[in-house]
Amino acid sequence: MILKILAIAAVLFLVYIIFFKKNREKDIIKKKDVKYEDEMVECPTCKTYISTKESIVSNGKYYCSKDCLANK
Structure with missing residues (x-):
């Protein structure tokens, strides 16, 4: 059960990195x-x-x- 939760969390993290991290890098640039x-x-x-x-x-x-202009 814990392995399934960890696998789902890993997949969601990879999806986040693939789709949303590029947009954040473009905003910084x-x-x-x-x-x-x-x-x-x-x-x-x-x-x-x-x-x-x-x-x-x-x-x-x-x-x-x-x-200052007059005293130049």
Whole structure:
């Protein structure tokens, strides 16, 4: 009786591995491919980190404020 239960459990485990584990691996790969829209960059004047969306761009450099841009 115990051998039958163990055999059924083993078969169910194999079915789980064959059909469902591949889907889980694909989800993990998709999560790794997510690109971030915003990036943190360092202000060359005051050395603080700011997001590229909130920064001021001048000559290819990202500044955190107009004061830092004026003091470059």
